[in-house]
Amino acid sequence: MLVKLKDVYKIYGEGMESEVRALDGVSxxxxxxxxxxxxxxxxxxxxxxxNVLGCLDIPTRGDYLLxxxxxxxxxxxxxxxxxxxxxxxxxxQYNLIQNLNVLENVELxxxxxxxGADDRRDMAMEALERVxxxxxxxxxxxxxxxxxxxxxxxxxxxxxxxxIIMADEPTGALDSHTGHEVLGFLQRLNxxxxxxxxxxxDNGIAATARRVVRLADGRITEDQxxxxxxx
Amino acid sequence: MNIRQAIKMAxxxxxxxxxxxxxxxxxxxxxxASVMTIVSTINGMNEQNLKxxxxxxxxxxxxxxxxxxxxxxxxxxxxxxxxxxxxxxLGVTPNSNASATVVYGSKSSTAMQxxxxxxxxxxxSQQNQGNVALPPNLYYGSDQYSVCNNFTLAGGRDLSAIDxxxxxxxxxxxxxxxxxxxxxxxxxxxxxxxxxxxxxxxxVYAEKxxxxxxxxxxxxxxxxxxxxxxxxxxxxxxxxxxxxxxEAAVEATSRISGFLTGLTxxxxxxxxxxxxxxxxxxxxxxxxxxxxxxxGGIAAISLLVGGIGIMNIMLVTVTERTRxxxxxxxxxxxxxxxxxxxxxxxxxxxGIGGLIGMALGTVATRxxxxxxxxxxxxPSPAITVGAFLLSVLLGVVFGIYPAAKxxxxxxxxxxxxx
Ligand SMILES: Nc1ncnc2c1ncn2[C@@H]1O[C@H](COP(=O)(O)OP(=O)(O)O)[C@@H](O)[C@H]1O
Ligand SMILES: [Mg+2]
Numbered sequence: 250m251l252v253k254l255k256d257v258y259k260i261y262g263e264g265m266e267s268e269v270r271a272l273d274g275v276s277x278x279x280x281x282x283x284x285x286x287x288x289x290x291x292x293x294x295x296x297x298x299x300n301v302l303g304c305l306d307i308p309t310r311g312d313y314l315l316x317x318x319x320x321x322x323x324x325x326x327x328x329x330x331x332x333x334x335x336x337x338x339x340x341x342q343y344n345l346i347q348n349l350n351v352l353e354n355v356e357l358x359x360x361x362x363x364x365g366a367d368d369r370r371d372m373a374m375e376a377l378e379r380v381x382x383x384x385x386x387x388x389x390x391x392x393x394x395x396x397x398x399x400x401x402x403x404x405x406x407x408x409x410x411x412x413i414i415m416a417d418e419p420t421g422a423l424d425s426h427t428g429h430e431v432l433g434f435l436q437r438l439n440x441x442x443x444x445x446x447x448x449x450x451d452n453g454i455a456a457t458a459r460r461v462v463r464l465a466d467g468r469i470t471e472d473q474x475x476x477x478x479x480x
Numbered sequence: 481m482n483i484r485q486a487i488k489m490a491x492x493x494x495x496x497x498x499x500x501x502x503x504x505x506x507x508x509x510x511x512x513a514s515v516m517t518i519v520s521t522i523n524g525m526n527e528q529n530l531k532x533x534x535x536x537x538x539x540x541x542x543x544x545x546x547x548x549x550x551x552x553x554x555x556x557x558x559x560x561x562x563x564x565x566x567x568x569x570l571g572v573t574p575n576s577n578a579s580a581t582v583v584y585g586s587k588s589s590t591a592m593q594x595x596x597x598x599x600x601x602x603x604x605s606q607q608n609q610g611n612v613a614l615p616p617n618l619y620y621g622s623d624q625y626s627v628c629n630n631f632t633l634a635g636g637r638d639l640s641a642i643d644x645x646x647x648x649x650x651x652x653x654x655x656x657x658x659x660x661x662x663x664x665x666x667x668x669x670x671x672x673x674x675x676x677x678x679x680x681x682x683x684v685y686a687e688k689x690x691x692x693x694x695x696x697x698x699x700x701x702x703x704x705x706x707x708x709x710x711x712x713x714x715x716x717x718x719x720x721x722x723x724x725x726x727e728a729a730v731e732a733t734s735r736i737s738g739f740l741t742g743l744t745x746x747x748x749x750x751x752x753x754x755x756x757x758x759x760x761x762x763x764x765x766x767x768x769x770x771x772x773x774x775x776g777g778i779a780a781i782s783l784l785v786g787g788i789g790i791m792n793i794m795l796v797t798v799t800e801r802t803r804x805x806x807x808x809x810x811x812x813x814x815x816x817x818x819x820x821x822x823x824x825x826x827x828x829x830x831g832i833g834g835l836i837g838m839a840l841g842t843v844a845t846r847x848x849x850x851x852x853x854x855x856x857x858x859p860s861p862a863i864t865v866g867a868f869l870l871s872v873l874l875g876v877v878f879g880i881y882p883a884a885k886x887x888x889x890x891x892x893x894x895x896x897x898x
Contacts, residue, residue, distance in 0.1 A: 305810055306892040326814050332891070333812020344807045344895065348496030358811040360485055405811065 250314070251413070251444055252279040252302060257311030259297050259467075271297035272308065273467035279446065281412070284439045286458030287448045294467040295448045296417055302446060303336050303415050304328045333361050337406030337443075339416035339431075343398045345390040345405075351377065352386035355405045362409065376408040377401075380434065396427030403434055414438055417448045432457060436479050486817070490824035500797050505833035507793035508871050511786030512837030515867040516859050517844040519779045524849050524857030526771045539729045540628070541721040542575070545740055553743070554704070554716055558622060560739050561721055561732075568728045568735070571624030574704045575720040578618035579711065582700065583673040584661045589615040592660070613660040616653075617695065620704035620716065626652075626685065628722040636668035636683030643703040649679045654699035655687040674702070675710050783867070787874045794826065794878035798886070805886045806894030818887040819880055826879025830872040837871065838864055 259272040271294045279285055287295050300306035301313060304320060313320045315331065323331070332338075345354050355373040364372070377383045380400040390398050399419060406414060416435060420428030432454065439445045447458060455461050457479065463471035494501045545553035554574055561572040582589040592615040619625070623641045626632065634655065643650055651672065658667050667681040679702070688696050707714040721736060723729035805818055842859055849857030886894055 300892045303810075305895070306890050329809070329812050329814045332810060338810055340895075344803075344810070346496075346804055346807055348500075349492060350496075353492060353496075357808070360489065361808075361812040361814075361817060363482065363485075 250278050251281045251283075251316055252277070253312075253314040254278075254298075254301070255312040255314075257301060257308045257313060259294070259301060259306070260309045263309065270467045272301065272311075275311075275464075275467070275469055277462065277469065277472075279444065281444055282439070282442060283460060284436070284445045284458050285447065285460045285462060286455040287446065287462045287464060288450065288452060288455040289464035291450055293464040295450070295464055297467075298464065299415050299417050299446065299448050303338060304331050305338075329361075333358055334409060335411055335413055337409065337411040337414045339399070339402050339406050339414065339419045341418035341421040343390070343395075343402045343422075345398060345401055347390055350387050350389055351382065351393075351401050354390065354401060355408050358405060358409050373404070373408050376404040379407065380404045394427075395422050396424075396430065399423060399427070399431055400434075403431065407438065411443070413444045413446070415446045415448075418450070419447070420449070420451070420454060428454075483820075486820045487824055489821050490828060493821070493825055494828060500800075501829060504793050504797055504829045504875075505836065507790050508830050508833030508875055509837040509840060511790050512834055512867045512871050513841035513844055515779070515782045515786050516838070516841030516864055517848055518782045519775065519863050519867075520841075520845040520857055520859040521848045521852065522775050522778060523860060523863070524845075524855050525853050526768070526775060528853060528855045529767070529771070539723040539726060541723055541729055541733050541736065543572075543719040543721055543736060543740070544717055545719065545743075546717055552716060553740075554622075554719060556743060557719060557736070557740070561736070564732060564735060567724055568732045570722040570724055571622075571627035572719060572721045573622040573625040573628045574620050574716045575718045576620045576704070576707075576714070576716045578620055578702060578707065580618060580675040581673075582616060582618070582661075584670065587613075587661050592616075614695075614698060616657040616660065616698050616700045619699060619701045620707050620714075621701045622704055624722070625701050628720045630688065631685040634684045634686035635666065636681070638683055639701065639703055644705045647705050647709065648703055649674075649677060649706060649709070650682045650703065651679045652683040652685060652701045653681055654685050654697040654701075656695075656698035657700050658684050660698070677709060779863070783870060786867075787870065790830075790871055790874045791878040794875055795882055798822065798879060798882035801883075802886045802889075802894050802897035805883065806889070806891050806897065809887065809891040809894060815884075815887040819884050822883035823876065823880045826876045827872070830875030830879070833875075834868045834872050838868055841867070 254275055254277040257272050257275045258270065261269040261271060273294075275294075275298065277298075287298060289295050297306070301308050304315070307321070315335070320328070320331075338344075346357070349357070352370075352373055355376055356369050359369040359372055374383060374386070377386060380403050382397065382400055382404065385393065385397070390401065393401070399422075403419075414435065419431050419435070423431065435445050435447060436457070447454070449455055456475075457477055458475070459477050460474050461471070462469055463473075543557065545557060558572055561569045580589075592613050596614050621628075621639060623639045623644060626638055631654075636652070639650070639652060642648070651674070653661070653667055661667065661672070662670065667684055670681050671678045672681060673679075685697070685699075702710065704716065707716070721732060723732045808818060809815075841864070845857055845859045849855050886897075
């Protein structure tokens with residue numbers, strides 16, 4: 250089992266009147282190579298779940314085993330290494346660094362891996378080629394459209410060849426055409442062996458996933474496998 | 481991530497956001513330059529003041545010696561002072577006014593005296609001294625008179641020990657006295673009548689300070705020995721000793737006091753007493769201490785203001801970058817990588833800004849010195865280095881402190897920052 254959440258809670262302001270249970274006892278298992286869509290309304294706890302899965306946040310209570318390791322036991326440094334090597338993140342707001350150009354943004358996770366300049370450049374260029382942006386590597390993010398920026402973010406996520414891709418509403422800020430393009434990238438990555446966790450509030454997008462996990466008020470209300478046509 | 485990569489990353493980050501980098505450097509530049517300029521200018525003014533006071537006669541010891549047997553104490557004092565050596569005492573001279581009528585051609589000090597009386601009587605206030613010839617101040621001096629009173633020769637020769645020994649009927653004119661009597665003609669070699677006796681002008685002093693009171697230059701100096709020709713029966717009790725430096729003045733004062741006490745005690749001169757004091761020195765020292773206190777206060781305040789400016793800039797830019805820190809952490813940066821990068825960035829910006837600030841501060845100090853206080857001022861190395869080190873230290877501390885704090889957040893919290 251690649252990912253295993255057991256009775257996980259994320260509670261903001263616990264014990265107070267305004268307490269929010271963003272995750273309210275979630276248990277979930279995801280296998281290597283799966284394509285899972287997490288759906289639910291806004292505020293249902295989808296992002297919170299992805300942040301916990303991606304080691305960007307720690308749960309209030311509950312166990313999280315990643316590839317068999319209890320994440321709570323890991324140091325901050327080890328968590329950084331997991332985020333760096335095991336997971337590629339794609340965010341709704343792209344989260345590129347504005348004062349670095351496209352190539353520098355894509356190279357960033359490779360720098361933190363300590364990869365030398367030449368190899369780094371090759372790997373970053375390869376990733377940019379895959380998203381069709383190898384001709385714009387010197388541009389700053391602000392000089393590009395939303396769809397292009399999200400492709401840069403995808404290139405950054407896949408540059409390290411991580412086994413897991415986590416995307417939080419990656420199409421949320423895009424028109425439907427570029428949204429489908431992004432979705433196509435994720436499907437291709439999954440076909441090549443990556444585990445993809447896709448978060449969305451859009452049922453249409455969820456319909457393209459082989460497995461759909463439905464969240465409401467921090468709880469899983471549905472967990473279903475389905476047939477898809479793109480495989 | 482190794483150091484070379486961290487440096488490269490810092491450079492990329494600095495070059496990638498030129499606006500922010502310029503703003504940060506501007507804070508440092510202005511901080512350093514203003515501290516340097518303010519402190520150096522005040523320092524320069526202070527030194528200028530001290531120099532002016534020295535020109536008027538610091539390092540001067542005023543000695544009074546009374547010998548009750550009516551004998552002249554000067555010769556003994558002169559010999560003693562000259563035996564002290566030039567690292568303590570530069571010269572000694574009587575400081576006694578003479579009173580006599582001075583005549584040259586149609587000009588006389590009696591007529592000048594009338595001028596002065598008329599001036600005062602007209603409306604009770606003194607008129608512009610510059611246009612009216614006033615009677616000269618007459619002094620009896622030793623061959624070291626000019627040294628003791630900071631005069632330099634403009635022409636001719638100074639008084640000599642031989643003049644004194646031979647009761648030579650010679651005199652030296654101050655610049656104003658020379659102008660009053662000789663109207664810019666060369667007085668050297670001319671003969672003046674002093675109380676009816678012929679005295680040859682052998683030298684003229686240079687104007688002491690164009691800005692100073694003219695009466696300083698309206699002087700005529702005679703060898704002190706001729707007092708017995710001009711004013712028989714004169715005794716001299718007041719003397720001036722010129723010390724080599726402020727520290728030497730303190731030492732010389734106590735030595736001379738001891739000498740004068742010994743002089744009265746060993747029976748050679750009968751009854752008498754002696755004292756010496758150095759009011760000039762005291763007031764100058766007091767003033768210097770006060771100035772350095774004021775200076776220290778101003779330096780501290782300007783450093784504080786400059787430091788707060790630098791601190792603000794660093795805090796603001798780094799807080800703005802919390803989201804960037806979140807992104808870097810999300811894609812795998814360790815805390816130490818973040819802190820290293822921000823440390824290098826801050827050190828580079830502060831270092832470059834510091835160098836520019838030092839250059840600008842030097843120029844500004846020179847300009848301020850020329851325009852405001854008309855003095856040639858170079859910033860002191862201590863102030864320059866101090867301002868640089870403090871600014872860089874503040875820049876680096878306040879550059880990495882918020883970064884270190886932000887790197888301790890869960891990445892998701894840093895990412896939420898706007
Ligand atoms: N830092 C926070 N402090 C307090 N409440 C939060 C915080 N982050 C998220 N929440 C709350 O947790 C719930 C789940 O949020 P989120 O996971 O972002 O929902 P989704 O991504 O499904 O829209 C929401 O009610 C949200 O208001
Ligand atoms: Mg969300």
